[in-house]
Amino acid sequence: MSATQAGPLRAFVAMIRAEQVNLTERWMKAVFGDSDLNESDKLTYEQLADHLPNILDEICVALENEDLDKAEPAMERNARLHGKMRWRQGYRIDELIRELELFRQVLMGALTQYVETHRDFTRRNEERARHYIDEALSFVTLTSVREVVTERDRKIDEYTGRLERANHELQLKQQLVSELYESRMQITRSVVHDLRNFLNVFSMALQLVARAPSKTETALALANRQxxxxxxxxxxxxxxxxxxxxxxxxxxxxxxxxxxxxxxxxxxxxxxxxxxxxxxxxxxxxxxxxxxxxxxxxxxxxxxxxxxxxxxxxxxxxxxxxxxxxxxxxxxxxxxxxxxxxxxxxxxxxxxxxxxxxxxxxxxxxxxxxxxxxxxxxxxxxxxxxxxxxxxxxxxxxxxxxxxx
Incomplete structure (x- = not known):
């Protein structure tokens, strides 16, 4: 690809870089004004911006080179960080997808304005710019969602592990309670058994005294021993x-x-x-x-x-x-x-x-x-x-x- 062919897209990228702050603020305003994005209302401007400026830089690299592969490693890294951050901030997956769609709309709006003011920016140039923006943001969205799913699955595994451990501990405690109950029942059986023997022997001693007064001393000795x-x-x-x-x-x-x-x-x-x-x-x-x-x-x-x-x-x-x-x-x-x-x-x-x-x-x-x-x-x-x-x-x-x- 010649420099002449790449020139129009690079001029468009230069405009995006110059308007980066305005574009980011326009996106933030759209996010804060969207009734479907509840979690964004709890964030500061710094928290909301997150890794979007870095992602925008990588989109610019892809447009300049008309090659997504060169920007993909850094874009993936920032998209993963963005997904992880949004997970920690309490975003649902649909909210994450929605805010990235708003980011795409802001960029497409900037492209439309650029086309209207630059007659030398041909339809082919516009189509290629839209293609790379769509491809880049689709990649960012997919990567961010995958990261959210990974974090969610990790949390589910963590909770599952906790539940399994708690269930195991509960089973051990139930077993302990069962063993304790059996132990207490054993106490009862043992004491009742010994008390019955004691009363039987004591009753025998009393009967011996009644039947044979002369053996009172023997009977008392038996009772005392018992x-x-x-x-x-x-x-x-x-x-x-x-x-x-x-x-x-x-x-x-x-x-x-x-x-x-x-x-x-x-x-x-x-x-x-x-x-x-x-x-x-x-x-x-x-x-x-x-x-x-x-x-x-x-x-x-x-x-x-x-x-x-x-x-x-x-x-x-x-x-x-x-x-x-x-x-x-x-x-x-x-x-x-x-x-x-x-x-x-x-x-x-x-x-x-x-x-x-x-x-x-x-x-x-x-x-x-x-x-x-x-x-x-x-x-x-x-x-x-x-x-x-x-x-x-x-x-x-x-x-x-x-x-x-």
């Missing part, structure tokens, strides 16, 4: 309820582990030795003060020691506190009791599990309490056991307990 077992059951239920209620409230204090150790030995030795068991104790002199919750640590140790004594008929109970590096320490409780069978290992920390059967008093909540307290105290619990030979529980606690968010 009442003591029920007290253990109620105490465990109350303790577990308290642990669940304040599990997220941890008051951290600094205290000497030796003092807690001595307190545990003094409180547990009489009952352990009263069963004819030997009480072996060991304290690591490297252990000094720790920062944790003293009462909850005491609960953990007492539940382990009480549990060990329940399931041990002969032999010994062991209590050890030892250092484990600079940042942790170990609490170890061992026994020579009945042990835990291989098939019971998975459920040993579950509520109302009594691996040795119903002949041991209590609700089977001791290890469930220990598990919950260890979660709060950041303790890592493990155990080794051989059925018929005994069990050793070991918990690794941090020396400095940190509050969790």
């Amino acid at each position: 009442a003591a077992d029920m007290k253990v059951l109620v105490d465990e239920l109350v303790e577990y309820a308290v642990v669940l209620r304040d599990a997220n409230t941890v008051a951290i204090e600094s205290f000497a582990l030796r003092e807690l150790f001595d307190e545990l030995v003094a409180s547990c030795r009489p009952s352990i030795e009263a069963k004819g068991l030997q009480f072996d104790t060991s304290f690591d002199p490297q252990l000094a003060a720790v920062s944790s919750n003293r009462l909850k640590l005491k609960q953990v140790a007492l539940n382990l020691l009480t549990n060990a004594a329940k399931y041990t008929k002969t032999g010994r109970i062991g209590l050890t506190m030892a250092a484990d590096g600079n940042d942790h320490w170990l609490l170890r409780v061992s026994d020579t009791g009945v042990g835990i069978g291989q098939h019971d290992r998975e459920r040993v920390f579950e509520e109302f599990e009594r691996v040795a059967g119903d002949d041991v008093p209590g609700a089977g909540l001791g290890l469930a309490i220990v598990k919950e307290l260890c979660r709060v105290l950041d303790g890592k619990i493990r155990f080794d056991s051989r059925e018929g030979f005994g069990t050793t529980f070991e918990i690794r606690f941090p020396t400095l307990l940190s509050l969790k968010d």
Whole structure:
């Protein structure tokens, strides 16, 4: 194409460049005055203009060269930015198309005025100018709409992901509620079962007194033993309820582990030795003060020691506190009791599990309490056991307990 042929279009482009501000303002006035463009009323002049001046520059490049390909990369980039911006500003697709159509009308109006005032601008020149303007703005419109659709789809995917996650969380919560309901029903069944047994035995004792007054002492001993077992059951239920209620409230204090150790030995030795068991104790002199919750640590140790004594008929109970590096320490409780069978290992920390059967008093909540307290105290619990030979529980606690968010 010769310079002579390109000259008329370049002269028209020069006029557009010179009138760029007026053309942009004319387009803005048309947009603000269009009743179908609601979102534009919320924008400032700067927000509305957006990338249109840059797009107009690229249209001028296409007209100058009579070649859309040269201007297409920059035009696409600005059109995508325009579409993304309009999406963020709340435009609907039809509003985006409408405002770009108004932009086309403004340019076509400028071309008509130019043709009327420049007799040397032939019909062929006009047709070619209209062709490039139409092609350029069709490309800009399509690219902008595609960007809006992409942003919309991305947002839909984001919302879908959120909905899926929320649905998953809801399912987990529903499952938790179901498990909690079953757990509460299990509490009810367990307590009702134990209460029925208690009342049956107590009724038998009363019948024995009525039928054989001479056996009153035997009957009272039976009733007292049953009442003591029920007290253990109620105490465990109350303790577990308290642990669940304040599990997220941890008051951290600094205290000497030796003092807690001595307190545990003094409180547990009489009952352990009263069963004819030997009480072996060991304290690591490297252990000094720790920062944790003293009462909850005491609960953990007492539940382990009480549990060990329940399931041990002969032999010994062991209590050890030892250092484990600079940042942790170990609490170890061992026994020579009945042990835990291989098939019971998975459920040993579950509520109302009594691996040795119903002949041991209590609700089977001791290890469930220990598990919950260890979660709060950041303790890592493990155990080794051989059925018929005994069990050793070991918990690794941090020396400095940190509050969790």
